[in-house]
Amino acid sequence: MQTAAAAMGAQGRRRVTIADVAERLGVTKSTVSRALNGYPDIAEGTRIRIARTAERMGYRPLTHAQAIRTGRTRSLGLVLQIDGEDSARPFLAEFIAGLTQAASDENWTVTIAAEPTEPKVRAALSRLVEERKADGFILPRTLTHDGRVETLRAENVPFVMFGRTANPEGCAWYDIRGEDAMRAATTRLAALGHKRIAHLPGGSQYYYSQLRLVGYKQGLEAAGLPFDPSLVGLEAMTRREGAEATRQLLRVPEPPTAIVCAVDRAALGVYKAAKEARLEIGRELSLIAYDGVPEGAYANPGLTTFAVNSHQAGERLARLLIARIRGTAAEELRELAPATLVERGSDRPPALSSSELAQHITDLNPIETVQREDHK
Amino acid sequence: MQTAAAAMGAQGRRRVTIADVAERLGVTKSTVSRALNGYPDIAEGTRIRIARTAERMGYRPLTHAQAIRTGRTRSLGLVLQIDGEDSARPFLAEFIAGLTQAASDENWTVTIAAEPTEPKVRAALSRLVEERKADGFILPRTLTHDGRVETLRAENVPFVMFGRTANPEGCAWYDIRGEDAMRAATTRLAALGHKRIAHLPGGSQYYYSQLRLVGYKQGLEAAGLPFDPSLVGLEAMTRREGAEATRQLLRVPEPPTAIVCAVDRAALGVYKAAKEARLEIGRELSLIAYDGVPEGAYANPGLTTFAVNSHQAGERLARLLIARIRGTAAEELRELAPATLVERGSDRPPALSSSELAQHITDLNPIETVQREDHK
DNA sequence: AGCACTTCCGAAACCGGTTTCGGCAAGGGG
DNA sequence: CCCCTTGCCGAAACCGGTTTCGGAAGTGCT
Missing domain, CATH: 3.40.50.2300 (Response regulator)
Known part of the structure; x- marks a missing residue:
């Protein structure tokens, strides 16, 4: 139904084709084509001459025309x-x-x-x-x-x-190199004085989650801290999952004073869980994540993260x-x-030790409340 | 340099071409082409026969080949x-x-x-x-x-x-219809009891900003409220600009108790300015915006907005x-x-009247502080 | 000088479609 | 019965490129 061709894309003068270039130089299309495509059976002088006039005439091969023979579309x-x-x-x-x-x-x-x-x-x-x-x-x-x-x-x-x-x-x-970022995040938190550093991994269907977990472990090792499997939280890819994973981590006898998140969006959930538990990010709970989402800058305090370009x-x-x-x-x-560290306010020296934090949490949050939060 | 064609996209058997279809039916390419493109000089019976076999053979014309003649690429x-x-x-x-x-x-x-x-x-x-x-x-x-x-x-x-x-x-x-949304936002706020409703317009280079401003005015008129040019703030397209525009609006003798924002991101700046001025969104200052950005759901309270699909x-x-x-x-x-209203917590009846709000603001914010905020 | 090789380019086929042109057969009117 | 349309399709040109093939000129070697 090619009838209603009212909107013809006809813009003025015709394109310059390979035939135009060939005619201008008194050679054939095939010579021009082979010259422009670097075939070895064209004399260097001819090649240059052709390239120059083609350039001067503004010749640009039509990709579709090429594609029909070559199969390639660019x-x-x-x-x-x-x-x-x-x-x-x-x-x-x-x-x-x-x-x-x-x-x-x-x-x-x-x-x-x-x-x-x-x-x-x-x-x-x-x-x-x-x-x-x-x-x-x-x-x-x-x-x-x-x-x-x-x-x-x-x-x-x-x-x-x-x-x-x-x-x-x-x-x-x-x-x-997400693993390097996780490693650096962990050693950085350790250098700030954190002893119990948790990790919130990403979804296991993503390969990078494995790598980042490895980076976290390397960081612990470099800092001379033991690896404690109970400090690896639930997989968290969203704010909701990040919050849930954090609630769970904070419920244990020796809670972490810092968390390294595989992804920023999970970290935003940490803020939420911290708020519920009345903990201040950057004081009672430090946080470093990865990605560099814009919301991280709006969080309070700003989320320290490794940003990707x-x-x-x-x-x-x-x-x-x-x-x-x-x-x-x-x-x-x-x-x-490498990812690039963006320093904001979420990573600071711990205001409380792990055991003090545990006490603090139970003081502020009666069991009932915590359980209710859990089921909502 | 078509030499290194190591990665040839050759996947098994050849495509079925128009020639294949033609041969199968004992007609010519041109007949098949015209039949498939709805030319009037092909008998109905032939057309159907061709369409069916083409379908059955899995024939799909190669867009590039068509393009070279028709100029159209789909x-x-x-x-x-x-x-x-x-x-x-x-x-x-x-x-x-x-x-x-x-x-x-x-x-x-x-x-x-x-x-x-x-x-x-x-x-x-x-x-x-x-x-x-x-x-x-x-x-x-x-x-x-x-x-x-x-x-x-x-x-x-x-x-x-x-x-x-x-x-x-x-x-x-x-x-x-952003204008309708702005109109609805304004009448909605008026129905909640707001008498001084401000508007933060978008950038004037965007046509929609004009339309939304008109919608805001229509809303005022429908609610029987007077239009006060001093309640139209600075153009605000970003969080920063939204915050700045809000600071300015709150400084006048009769400040607004509600703001209608042309864009959500400006509204996020209203939250910021409100926090600086120690006003609670949804109590001392109500807010309805437009766009439906995800951050709006994370704001506290959630941003009521008109979302676009x-x-x-x-x-x-x-x-x-x-x-x-x-x-x-x-x-x-x-x-x-139309845009769709997403009701969250940022629009509520005013806790204070405009004059009470003005008093409240000056009580909480000594002049010096306000000016310092202004220049940062 | 003769011969085999290269070097370099033209001629023509080709890619997979579209479109123009013309011709054959059937149908209608005088 | 003849002529003129009209309907329908085949033949061939065409779109703008690429690629194969072969041949004319130049080169090197004996």
Whole structure:
């Protein structure tokens, strides 16, 4: 139904095509094409001459026309899983900015899609490949065992992950050294005088949670503190879960005076639980987390955290993926970057020792109250 | 340099092409093409036969191959302006989800780009058109006078705006009735007993700010309250600006007992200023805002606000743009939707009258303190 | 001088579609 | 019965590139 073509995208004069360039120089299209694409059977002088006139005439090959023969589109694919529940993604804008700017530097574009469930995400990946809409993919939020990786490996499609994974075979990635951040957070709290430092891990489906737990343990070891499994709380990815995990940690005989959270949003829940228990963050309970969400700055006191540079992540991932598509081996395309400490007010020397804190908590919170909080 | 094609996207068997379908039926490619594209010179029976076999064979035309002749890509363009400063976009994920899901329903895709400044955004729009990467654009964050519109109008490229604009000629849009929300907010506060209701407008570069101001005035009128220009505060788009505007409003002889904010983030600044002035939100100062940012739920008390459904906005905009590209007149593609009231705790009957509040403020805050706050 | 190799480029096919053009057959009117 | 439409489809050109193939000129070697 190509009839109602009222809105024709016709903007003035015609594009300059490869035929125009060829004619101008008295050579054939094929010579121009091979010259511009670096084929070895074109004389150096000819190549330069062609490159110059093409440049001067403003010739830019039409990606679609190339794609029909080469199969390549110069397009990076990004498929998001957005399920409405947990769709607060403060970093998405910066991430996309980094991605698209790096892509456009190399004259690539980014095709984006979103689906609510994992099977649909996989289907979308396949569809984009099948329709040649993307030459490769960036996979955000890598899981320990990631179905998307299987899909793409099976179809032999290039990809790079934001985050490492359990089975690294054939995988390229960019990741932040979350384990180093957790390690530094722990030693920092120890240096402030904390003896009982807890950890709130992230969801176990994410590989980074394992890494961050390891970093926490390394930090304890470096500080000469023993590892106590009872100080590893429930998995907490949300404010609600963070609050619940904290309530549980504060109920034990020797409660922690500091908590290292795998993610900022869980840390926001620590604030909530602390408020319920009438504890002041930065005095009775210290806190360091990871991510750098903007809400952390609004918390009271501000949340000390290790921030990740999402813009840079997007930028690097775009470059890695382009290299991957061009044929570089996955094993050579693995990059790690550090998180940056943002010091705010949530980490201070402990005002109370662990046992004093325990006493303080039971003084302030009769058993009944605590239990009622627990069930709400 | 097409050499290192190690990562060829070759997935098994070849696609089924239009030639395959034609051969299968003993007709020519051209017949298949015209049948599938609804040309009138194909017999109905033939059309059905072709459609069925194409379907059965799993034939899907390759968009790029079509594009080279038709110039159309079946791709929607979205160019974001992301400048790093104000890049917190809590709705972006939902918006993109709506957009891409609607697009993919109609077998279109979304190409996304981001640039830090307005001129670069305009350049990106032109580039995407020039390279035929997008058939039309969605323009988020419409300004009163929008350079993007001029660029696209000049090049005769279809577009739809998220938000209305001053000069509607040739513009299609989807927008939320922010004016109705502001009107409802104002009458609601009046019904709770507030007599002095202030308004914090958004940035004047945004057309919606004008509309919301009008809605506020309509609300006053409907409630039988006089409009007092001194109750319209400074433009506030951020928490910081919202706080500053509030300080200023609270300093007058007859301060407002309630504030209607054009945007949630300014409202978060009201909380801050209220805390400084030791006023309790929902008692001494009531508050209703607009947007529905997640932080509003975490504020204390929760922020009552008119929330916009970003997912739906994206979805509708995709459909409008596709219709626009297919030739529907811009004037027929204008859609408005209401915002939804989310009741939380920030709007209550006033605990104090305006004059009592004024007294209360001066009691609690010696002049010096206020001035110091002012300059920080 | 003769021959085999290179070097470099033109000719033409090709990719997977769309669109123009023209022709055949059936139908209608005089 | 003939001519003129009209309906329907095939043939071929076309879109803007890439890639294969082969041949003309130049080079090196004997």
